[in-house]
Amino acid sequence: MSDQLENMLAGRLYHQTKDLLNSRFKARDLLYEYNHCHPRDMEKRTRIIKKLFGKTGESLFVEIPFHCDYGFNIEIGENFFCNNNCTLLDCNKIQIGNNALFAPNVGIYTAGHCIDPELRLNKQEYTAPVIIGNNVWIGANASVLPGVTIGDNVVIGAGSVVTKDIPDNCVAVGNPCHVVRQVNDYDKKYYFKGKKVSNNL
Template sequence: MTKSSKEKMIAGEPYMASGDELFKERQHAKVELQKFNNMDPTKIKARNQIIKNLFGKTTTRLYIEPPFYCDYGYNIEVGDNFYSNYNLTILDCAKVKIGDNVMIAPNVSIFTAGHPVDPILRVEGWEYAQPIEIGDNVWIGGNTVINPGVKIGANTVIGSGSVVTKDIPENVVAAGNPCKVIREINIRDKVYYFRDLKYNFEEA
C-alpha cells in the first residue's frame, strides 16, 4: 500500500509537501493562528484554548506570547508550565516534544523540516522532517535556532544566538554557532545569578 505524503512526513521519509491534505492542514493552522495572534491580549483563556485545540498535547499551565507560528500544530507536544516569549516559530513537520517547565526567549526558531542538498531534488519539491526533543527545565535564549533531529537534555541552558545542530546533554550551559557545551551547571549557579552578582533571598 502506497503511503500518503502525510504518512511519509510523519515517518521521517522524503515526501512532497504540495499535496491537498497537507496544504489544507497548513491552511487550518494559519487560520487558527491568525485568530490567536490578533486576539485582544486580555483574552488569555480564549487564546490558550486555540493553542490547546491546535497542539497534539498541552497542559493547563502554558503561556505563549503572540505572535506565534507553526506549520500544523498537531505534531507539537508541550509539558506542564510552558512559557514562550514573542515570535516563536515551530516548523512541526515532525514531532516536537517539549518537557515540563521549559522557558523560551524571543525570536526562537525550531525547525524539524529540511530540504535536499542536491539542487535537482530540492527544485523538484522533496522535503524531509526529523523530530526534536527538549527536556524538562530547559531555558532557550533569544534568537536561537534548533535544527532537525536535535535533542536537548534536561535542565540545560542554551545561550542566545545559538544554532543547535547536534544533541546537547543535560545539566550544561551551551552556546554558539554551532552550539557547543561551555560548562556544566554547578553549585556556583545557586549563589550568583549574573556574573558576580549574588542572590539575596533574605530580601526577596
C-alpha cells in the same frame, strides 16, 4: 493517514499535497485568530492554543505573535513559557518537557530540504523530530535544527544554532552550539555576573 503525511512523519522524502496544504490552512486559521486576540483575553488565547497543539499541560503562556506549520505535531509539558515571535516548524514532532522557557525569536525547525539541487527542484523534502527536555531555557534568536535532542536542565545561549544533541545539565552556546560548562553549585549562589542570590526569595 495519507501516504505523504506518513512519509513526512517517518522522516522519509515526501512532497507537498493538497491534504497537507489543507492541514496547514487549518492551523493558519487558528493562528490568525490567536495572533489577533486582545492581549488581555487570556481565556480565549489559552483555549485556541490548546486546540492548536497536539498536547499541552494545564499551565502555559504563548506570547503573540506565534507561528507554526501544523500544530498537531507540537507536544508540550507543564509550565511552558514562550516569548514573542516564536516559530515551531512542526512538520515532524516537537516534544517539549516541563518548565521550558523560550526567549523572543526562538525557532525550532523539524523540516529540511535536500542538498542535491535536482531533488530540491523535484520538491522533495524531509523532516526529523526535535525533543527538548525538562527545565530548559532557550535564549533569544536561537535556532534548533532538525533531529536535535536537548537534555534536561540545559541553557542554550542567545543566538545559538543547535545542530547536534546537547546533554543534560549544561550551558551551551555558539554557532554551531557547543557545551561550554556544566550547571553547578556556583549557579545556586550567583544568578548573573557575580550577583548573589538573595535568601529572601
